[in-house]
Amino acid sequence: MSVLVPGGNLPLPGGVLTVRVPGPFDVCALVTDDSGKVRDDADFVFYNQPTAPGARLRGDTLTLEPGGLRAGATRVTVVVGAAEPGTPLARLPHPTLQVTGPSGRVLARFTPPPAQGETVLLLAEFYRRGGGWKLRALGQGYADGLAGLARDFGVDVMAEDSAPPPGPATAGPPRGYSAEGRATPASRRPTVAPRALPPPEAVPRGPAPASSSAPHGPYTPHGPYTPHGASTPHRSVAGAHDPEGFLDLVNPARATTGSPPVTLDARLASAARAHAAALAAAGRLGTEGADGVSVHQRVTAAGYRYLTVGEHLVSGPRTTAEFVAYCLRTDRARQTLHDPAFTHTALAWASDEHTGTTYWTALWASPLTQDGLARTTAEVVGLTNRERTRAGLRALAVDPLLAAAAQAHSADMVARAFYSHTSPEGSEPWDRAAAAGSARRTIGENIACGQRSPAEVVEGWMNSPGHRANILKPAFTHIGVGFAGGGPSGTYWTQLFGA
Numbered sequence: 001m002s003v004l005v006p007g008g009n010l011p012l013p014g015g016v017l018t019v020r021v022p023g024p025f026d027v028c029a030l031v032t033d034d035s036g037k038v039r040d041d042a043d044f045v046f047y048n049q050p051t052a053p054g055a056r057l058r059g060d061t062l063t064l065e066p067g068g069l070r071a072g073a074t075r076v077t078v079v080v081g082a083a084e085p086g087t088p089l090a091r092l093p094h095p096t097l098q099v100t101g102p103s104g105r106v107l108a109r110f111t112p113p114p115a116q117g118e119t120v121l122l123l124a125e126f127y128r129r130g131g132g133w134k135l136r137a138l139g140q141g142y143a144d145g146l147a148g149l150a151r152d153f154g155v156d157v158m159a160e161d162s163a164p165p166p167g168p169a170t171a172g173p174p175r176g177y178s179a180e181g182r183a184t185p186a187s188r189r190p191t192v193a194p195r196a197l198p199p200p201e202a203v204p205r206g207p208a209p210a211s212s213s214a215p216h217g218p219y220t221p222h223g224p225y226t227p228h229g230a231s232t233p234h235r236s237v238a239g240a241h242d243p244e245g246f247l248d249l250v251n252p253a254r255a256t257t258g259s260p261p262v263t264l265d266a267r268l269a270s271a272a273r274a275h276a277a278a279l280a281a282a283g284r285l286g287t288e289g290a291d292g293v294s295v296h297q298r299v300t301a302a303g304y305r306y307l308t309v310g311e312h313l314v315s316g317p318r319t320t321a322e323f324v325a326y327c328l329r330t331d332r333a334r335q336t337l338h339d340p341a342f343t344h345t346a347l348a349w350a351s352d353e354h355t356g357t358t359y360w361t362a363l364w365a366s367p368l369t370q371d372g373l374a375r376t377t378a379e380v381v382g383l384t385n386r387e388r389t390r391a392g393l394r395a396l397a398v399d400p401l402l403a404a405a406a407q408a409h410s411a412d413m414v415a416r417a418f419y420s421h422t423s424p425e426g427s428e429p430w431d432r433a434a435a436a437g438s439a440r441r442t443i444g445e446n447i448a449c450g451q452r453s454p455a456e457v458v459e460g461w462m463n464s465p466g467h468r469a470n471i472l473k474p475a476f477t478h479i480g481v482g483f484a485g486g487g488p489s490g491t492y493w494t495q496l497f498g499a
Contacts, residue, residue, distance in 0.1 A: 015102030037154035089115035112139025268346035300486035402480025440498035
């Protein structure tokens with residue numbers, strides 16, 4: 001059985017799958033194609049419409065037969081909300097998804113991070129990749145409720161006493177904004193307003209299955225990242241939208257929390273323009289654009305190597321001032337804007353000429369330095385040793401050779417856009433340790449991607465049984481840690497243990 005983290009993926013066997021979310025929740029499912037839209041209302045499976053081809057809902061259990069879905073279906077998104085309408089999920093027990101295979105064996109469990117003010121949660125997605133199906137853990141919240149989510153997926157929802165949305169010339173604050181991506185460097189689960197949906201493989205992935213063994217011992221590697229296919233782009237106009245005005249708005253806001261001012265960076269601006277144009281081409285928000293390139297890959301391709309990174313991906317605002325106002329009134333987006341770790345920023349926009357929608361990309365980053373990298377890896381070591389001390393184990397000593405091998409592996413995963421204990425040419429953790437000059441007889445490895453801080457990545461490893469076992473293995477005496485920013489998921493971490 002796999003314990004998934006947000007963004008984690010799992011290949012699925014053929015046959016009927018059973019999906020259960022016990023507790024005081026309403027479970028529903030949306031059947032879509034790669035556009036993320038239902039074909040008609042029959043694709044919305046919920047308590048008042050519990051069946052669709054290939055999907056049947058009974059209580060807290062969804063039975064899914066991918067081969068029996070209607071023609072053209074490539075995704076089934078599982079959604080949970082409170083059984084009592086309007087109740088914030090933060091007031092309820094954490095929902096836990098359990099997926100069982102056709103043989104009755106539990107394949108995966110997923111418990112998302114604690115909810116905040118959301119009332120609906122995109123819990124997981126079953127999607128077709130090549131000739132098979134995969135499961136991806138999401139854990140992405142909607143504050144706008146089930147009706148807003150349904151409209152985002154293209155379900156026709158009628159509500160009494162609903163006012164028509166304001167037109168472009170309507171006075172007052174703009175409505176219907178969308179946002180996706182990192183709302184704060186330490187969060188894997190942004191709160192998203194209506195009309196946000198992550199494309200396949202766009203959500204950052206969590207820790208891979210752990211490797212811990214003597215040389216040539218068994219472990220289960222995690223599959224490589226597969227980018228989402230590009231779509232035919234719409235025409236768009238892109239630019240750096242009033243960058244001077246942007247700084248005039250964000251730096252006073254940062255000053256209110258004691259954060260230092262940020263400055264514009266031309267490399268980040270180049271990456272922001274490219275990503276905003278890609279969002280407009282796709283006609284949707286996502287950390288990955290229609291060209292299959294992630295926003296983090298654009299940043300490193302522009303020549304900016306970062307230690308910390310954050311992004312706001314938003315559609316709807318008409319001006320820089322409206323964009324900043326949206327960020328300041330949204331909790332996690334505000335945390336990113338205020339984050340004292342960032343030193344550089346950039347803002348760009350692109351408009352889809354067919355729909356008139358404006359897509360915004362704001363990037364926040366601090367550059368990679370040797371001192372900064374040393375502090376980051378030392379913090380991972382310190383947090384790891386704190387967990388060992390709590391368990392009554394001796395602390396691990398830093399081994400420069402293991403550290404060199406770990407750093408090289410993180411950098412390699414970024415450079416070649418893969419995510420696995422096994423490199424593309426087949427080298428294993430012990431091979432890399434030996435190549436770095438280490439003579440240690442027993443080697444273990446933890447990897448992770450998408451986490452934005454040492455605290456977040458160590459917490460993720462400790463919440464995964466295999467990774468926790470490596471961290472708390474009594475026989476290990478030494479450790480090396482690597483970190484690299486970039487690639488499809490933004491950050492790549494490696495722990496290499498030795499004895």
